[in-house]
Amino acid sequence: MKTTVAVIGGGAAGLAAALAALRQGAAVVVLEKGKALGRKVLASGGGRCNLGNARVSAGRYHGGDKAFVSALLEGFDVRAFFEELGVPVMEEADGRLFPRCGRSQAVVGALQAALNELGAETRLEAAVEGVDKSGKGFILRLGQERLAADALVLACGGLGYPKLGGGREGYSLVESLGHKLTELTPALVPLCAGASWPQELDGVRVEAALRVEHSGRELAQARGELLFTDYGVSGPAALDVSREAARACLKGQVEGVVDLFPERSEGEFLSFLKKRAQRFKTRSLKGFFIGLLPEKVPAVLLKRLGLDAHAPASTLDEAELNRLGGTLKGWRFPVTGPRPWDEAMATAGGVRVPEVDPHTLESRKARGVYLAGEMLDVDGDSGGFNLQFAWASGMRAGSSAAG
Ligand SMILES: Cc1cc2nc3c(=O)[nH]c(=O)nc-3n(C[C@H](O)[C@H](O)[C@H](O)COP(=O)(O)OP(=O)(O)OC[C@H]3O[C@@H](n4cnc5c(N)ncnc54)[C@H](O)[C@@H]3O)c2cc1C
Numbered sequence: 001m002k003t004t005v006a007v008i009g010g011g012a013a014g015l016a017a018a019l020a021a022l023r024q025g026a027a028v029v030v031l032e033k034g035k036a037l038g039r040k041v042l043a044s045g046g047g048r049c050n051l052g053n054a055r056v057s058a059g060r061y062h063g064g065d066k067a068f069v070s071a072l073l074e075g076f077d078v079r080a081f082f083e084e085l086g087v088p089v090m091e092e093a094d095g096r097l098f099p100r101c102g103r104s105q106a107v108v109g110a111l112q113a114a115l116n117e118l119g120a121e122t123r124l125e126a127a128v129e130g131v132d133k134s135g136k137g138f139i140l141r142l143g144q145e146r147l148a149a150d151a152l153v154l155a156c157g158g159l160g161y162p163k164l165g166g167g168r169e170g171y172s173l174v175e176s177l178g179h180k181l182t183e184l185t186p187a188l189v190p191l192c193a194g195a196s197w198p199q200e201l202d203g204v205r206v207e208a209a210l211r212v213e214h215s216g217r218e219l220a221q222a223r224g225e226l227l228f229t230d231y232g233v234s235g236p237a238a239l240d241v242s243r244e245a246a247r248a249c250l251k252g253q254v255e256g257v258v259d260l261f262p263e264r265s266e267g268e269f270l271s272f273l274k275k276r277a278q279r280f281k282t283r284s285l286k287g288f289f290i291g292l293l294p295e296k297v298p299a300v301l302l303k304r305l306g307l308d309a310h311a312p313a314s315t316l317d318e319a320e321l322n323r324l325g326g327t328l329k330g331w332r333f334p335v336t337g338p339r340p341w342d343e344a345m346a347t348a349g350g351v352r353v354p355e356v357d358p359h360t361l362e363s364r365k366a367r368g369v370y371l372a373g374e375m376l377d378v379d380g381d382s383g384g385f386n387l388q389f390a391w392a393s394g395m396r397a398g399s400s401a402a403g
Helices: 012-023 039-047 066-073 078-084 104-117 169-176 196-200 236-249 266-279 296-304 318-329 385-401
Strands: 004-008 027-031 061-063 089-091 096-099 121-123 130-134 137-142 145-149 151-154 185-187 191-193 205-214 217-228 232-234 254-259 331-338 346-348 369-371 378-380
Touching (some): 004 012, 012 039, 012 104, 012 385, 078 096, 078 385, 130 169, 151 169, 151 385, 185 236, 191 236, 232 236, 232 331, 266 318, 346 378, 369 385
Parallel strands (some): 004 027
Antiparallel strands (some): 061 378, 089 096, 130 137, 137 145, 205 217, 205 254, 217 232, 254 331
16 A cells, blocks of 8 residues: 655645655645645746755754754755756856756746656645544545545745745644744845835845844844845845844844945945045046946935035045945945735744654654645745755655655
């Protein structure tokens, strides 16, 4: 008799789990509450699917504990995984991995094809509402229907992007099985600013470092593209500090500090500015910034510092140069909070990892139940780390569930 594995959730982790269980010879049913499989995968990487990162390490993950993450990532080769599915992978800047064809549809399509070939049953619009223990197995409740399974993989994802499947149902299922959750907060989410200058720069993209501080203490710092928006900041640099910022906003005041020239120290930058002021002394202050920053930035900056954009650079005195340099290296704004869950690409927090066996991902609260993906208290930086964790944990949970 084949083991019957029910996989709850047809996202990245659930699809990988189903594949691994099928390869171990189990009979597999994938139960997905939505109308399609892999909806977040399809939306990921702007439709290109940043499916992993060649420079993966436990240090790129938060929550849980590093040993737990290391145990899962070890031995999982994301490139080989996709090459075997017929999807060549290419590496881009910072080790980010994408399907060579540049389409996330290829990733979901290849997984779906493999599941079909191995005889998986996939059911859409099949929301699992409850789980009951029955002898050595389980009975799942889906509306009026009851479904029996020998083992379960719970891969229900997190709270972000409800229109792509985010929701609380999975957490309710694990809580009913005896699990405890750590605090759930949005991660990889844009941040709202309580000052007008980021909004005045709406649409401007810069290479910068963004630091977030709480009571003068640095919480997180990220370097990369920063996008100013009509509510605050977005882009990789903002997303990567958002988890700490969102958590700290629950406790008190948080400040964002933008460094527009992170490649130079404060001292170096100031002497650079002074030399530049000498060199371009006949230019207007507006012209002084040509080639340094997108046009909108000096316009907003000069207005805020009360400097006349049409005055020649030679009129800048020592104090004004210091103020300009200080602001460009540390332009502050209050962070009023994260954008809503609808815009959170990941969830920080989840099922406490000590409640899960790191080698099999079996629940220590309910034997025969395996957990994978974003439901666990593990979240990664932007750059493909979340999907990589979803595939790796899904494969581990699926093969363990198949016995
Ligand atoms: C817009 C966007 C872009 C992203 N881009 C990237 C990227 O480029 N690279 C990267 O690494 N990460 C990216 N992420 C994050 C990544 O998509 C997630 O971390 C990953 O999908 C998590 O996989 P998962 O299987 O755990 O959860 P999900 O992919 O969310 O899958 C969970 C599934 O379970 C289903 N479900 C939930 N409860 C039930 C239930 N009770 N019964 C049945 N089904 C249920 C849901 O409908 C959903 O389909 C992005 C996320 C978003 C939203």
